[in-house]
Amino acid sequence: MTSRKPLKTSGPAFRKALTGISGFDEITHGGLPAGRPTLICGSAGCGKSLFGAEFLVKGIRDYDEPGVLVSFEETPVDIVQNVASLGYDLTDLIKRKKLAIDHVVIDRQQIDENGEFDLEGLFIRLAYAVDSVGAKRVVLDTIESLFSGFDNQAILRSELRRLFGWLKERGLTTIITAERGDGQLTRQGLEEYVSDCVVLLDHRVSGQVSTRRLRIVKYRGSTHGTNEFPFLIDEDGISVLPITTAAMDYQVSDGRVSSGIEELDDMLDGGYYVGSSILLSGTAGTGKSTVAAHLADATCKAKKRCLYFSFEESPHQIIRNTGTIGLDLGGHVKKGLLEFHSARPTAFGLEMHLVQMHKKIEQFKPDLVVVDPISNLRHNSEDGESSEMLIRLIDFLRSRGITAFLISLTGGGSALETSGEDLSSIVDTWMLLRDVESYGERNRILYILKSRGMPHSNQLREFVISSDGIHLVKAYLGSKGVLTGSARLAQEGREQIEASALIAQEQMQVLRIRQRQRALEAQMEALRAEQLASKEEMDRIESSRSERSDLEAASLNAMGRNRTRSAKSKS
């Protein structure tokens, strides 16, 4: 999650010590000043002690830097218990000689001051503890307790100055915690002594939701984020947002993921891009969650993993509701491909939600993340803040190649083609669902406002939710716009009638032509017969003529012979 390599610092002499606290090392560009004291101040319960404890534990665990915790308030038993709730086993670290805890008790009742003294005892204890584990890190929590233990403030102050000097001399990266004072950072003005780095922790309640914030007041010799950064404490310790710095150099994929709706895939030329972010906005009751459920179903059917964050419905509710349109999300849950996380948006601030989402994503390693709806989260944060955080979330998902499906509820009054969180420019595909009121009906329409890097349909499609899922019906364009619902059905009916009339007409025509053909054939038959008869007649004439000529020739011959005979007889 966080980059572990030390970042560039201003000079070779200036080293930084990574705290291992997620997010903190990013905003400080590498952690706290190494070998120097840092002051962490804040009011009661803002997480100072925990910051210190995490700094030590992570130092030991991740960077092999043993540590010493000098506690002026809590007993070692308490500390061990408190940190155990974050999953750190301090007793083991103590046993392995990686951590030393020294509890300094100053009982005002027992002590009487008499004349000159110094705090050499504290120095000796600290030196002893540091030497016993070879410590590189020290936490003094809360050193201000000394002020209530001693009357002679002049001695105390000069001794504290000496102590900080001593810590620096020994090259110990130190965290000193202090209570927030009125009008100044700390009650006792400790910031005067610790000049290298001062971090302020704050705990504010806004809109009944408390948010912890962190600000680096001062960091000598280093650049640092100057904003107030929200942070939170949960079972994994402190996380400062941003958890990751938003970079733009992520890899992109050419692969497509099916939306689970055949017609929508066609509209998108094959589906959404893998790893892209999709925003679906629409008014209430337009079926946004159903579209998301289809995508989740399709993803799980393709043996991919899906993480579904729901801020409106419980998992059971979603499973039941999508069951009625033929999707078996419960089965995917059982197979471990689908995981639901439901939380009330008001349960905690946006920061907490986002950090939890980050964590769940890290754990579950999904291919698809659905956030339903993203617009609810913004109610808990100040304007401007939410969009920045959501952009970070999107960037985070993109950098992981996780497809993000975000649902945004558009309020009734606001313009439709706006996404409340100003996400429209960030997302890759933006689809809009809306209602169309006509002929006393309310019908749903879906269209694609934009979809980067793919040819996509420009059509408005009617969106029908049936018992076997979503269908996108080709919309009819009439003189009054898109026809939906019963108007579309009426239009369909009309077209059907027209079509059948056409068919009947055609059949009649065919019949007529066939009849005519048959008539012509009969005529042709008669003519053929006539031709035959005339030919026969002709033949007859021909033959009688030749017979006649034969007879003529024969009679001529006979006459000739007669004549010859008579002449012979005459002579």
Place this chain on the structure above:
Amino acid sequence: MSKKPTFNPDPLRQQKMEDGAVAPAPAAEEPSWHLRLFVAGQSPKSLLAYSNLKKICDQYLSGKYRIELVDLIKEPHLAQAHQIVAVPTLVRQLPEPIKRVIGDLSNRERALVGMDLHVA
């Protein structure tokens, strides 16, 4: 800092070093006052505290006390065990309850109050 053993945690051997001081009661019978003075090396404050303590004890607790001197430079682990922050610290181990006085004990009246030593 110097490691020269000016102070010795063993109270029995202090008799030799502290000239003119009245020797504490022998170790065999436990004195009713057991005082522990925590110091760090031979800083002027430590030396002053010891001599002031010695004077008070000699004057008011002659023969009834034992001073155990602890040099934290030599035995740093004792600082944590005895919850020492300021130096010098005088701890009245006996009689109960435990009392602590920090500083060089330059104010004798206050030291007596701090040690809960009632002077007749």
